[in-house]
Amino acid sequence: MIIGILVILGLCFGSFVNALVWRVHQQSLPKAKQPKKVNLSIKKGRSVCVNCHHILSWQDLLPVISWVGLRGKCRYCHKSISWQYPLVEILMAAVFVISYNFWPFKFTGPEAAVFGLWLAVVVNLVALAVYDIKWMLLPNRLVKIAFGFALVLSVITISIRSGEIYVDLAKVLVAMAISGGLFAILFYVSSGKWIGGGDVKLGFVLGLVAATPVNACLMLFIASLLGCLVTLPAVALGSKSMQTKIPFGPFLIIAAFVVYLFGVVVADAYLRLLGLS
Ligand SMILES: [Zn+2]
Incomplete structure (x- = not known):
């Protein structure tokens, strides 16, 4: 039903x-x-x-x-x-x-609101991904709306789940600094050649969604991996050159989706692979 x-x-x-x-x-x-x-x-x-x-x-x-x-x-x-x-x-x-x-949380009480907000965030992120694929651009208007929903999701999640509000807030801010900050550096170093300004803003939004530094790193890792997996065969087959611009937003968005729902599972599997757990 x-x-x-x-x-x-x-x-x-x-x-x-x-x-x-x-x-x-x-x-x-x-x-x-x-x-x-x-x-x-x-x-x-x-x-x-x-x-x-x-x-x-x-x-x-x-x-x-x-x-x-x-x-x-x-x-x-x-x-x-x-x-x-x-x-x-x-x-x-x-x-x-x-x-x-695969919802990793409960559905009862206020948690149901978190699920609803997550779906709202997802709708916005899919819109951004479609726009980026079609027109190689992440329009400010859509990024702002996605940021608004992600912010409400984050505030409500922390307020209903957190035992240590300041610790969780700090984690969210570090997560945002990691994903948004890294893109901001790449953007300024390359004068916008390697990465678009929209990706920088999206990085901050998705840092908010990832919510912890570990998840933010995992998200960047998955996005880069997906980017390579899709781009390299195309370059090898000659249908794209290394100079061809490829929208990075969709990879980031898929990675954020995976990390939000499966972050714990993926991180555990990765640590086990490295023999760290
Ligand atoms: Zn017609």
Whole structure:
């Protein structure tokens, strides 16, 4: 029952993320390039086809089902609708279900609020990852919203769980200093060539999510490992060169997700591998 609700919620939020990133991107364009007659407001605007800008009816907006039913084509202009749409919807449903199945904490009382906030953080992070993959940019507006949710998650988590509030606060600040600080140094040393300014800000947000120095280090390690695993084969096969820019945000976001849900397990396994535990 709960899984079913989470799947439906995840699909709907996936659909929301698709609309959100498109709107935020359209709003960032110069006025002359923005579609006329489309209300780009995130709160009030109706969903439209990104090609013909026809307002979509409810039959066109059912996550995954509409895309499959329409065979990936717009009902009005018959142009292809990107597979990004169903993919993000399915991904979000999967992320919701995985979060529930592997939730390392309780669900009772105020802990339920922590779970809800975590899902809100995840929605924002997936939006950032999609935006970064599509446009190689982490827009300030989305980073700020993600920071807001991560801050509330952190404050509530510490206030309900912590026996030693100042110790946990200090841990969070060090975690932020590690991930955000490292990127800030890389950004300034390379004058923004190795890493984008958005990654620096995202580093601070994800440090907040990682919450402890160990988790922050683990997150950076996993993100770099994922980055190498994806990039090196592409370079070896010649489809990318070492100079090709690759968005780093999505790797960081996946790493933060893994660390939040599986941090303890991964850290233990790693220490055992090194013979330290
Ligand atoms: Zn259309």
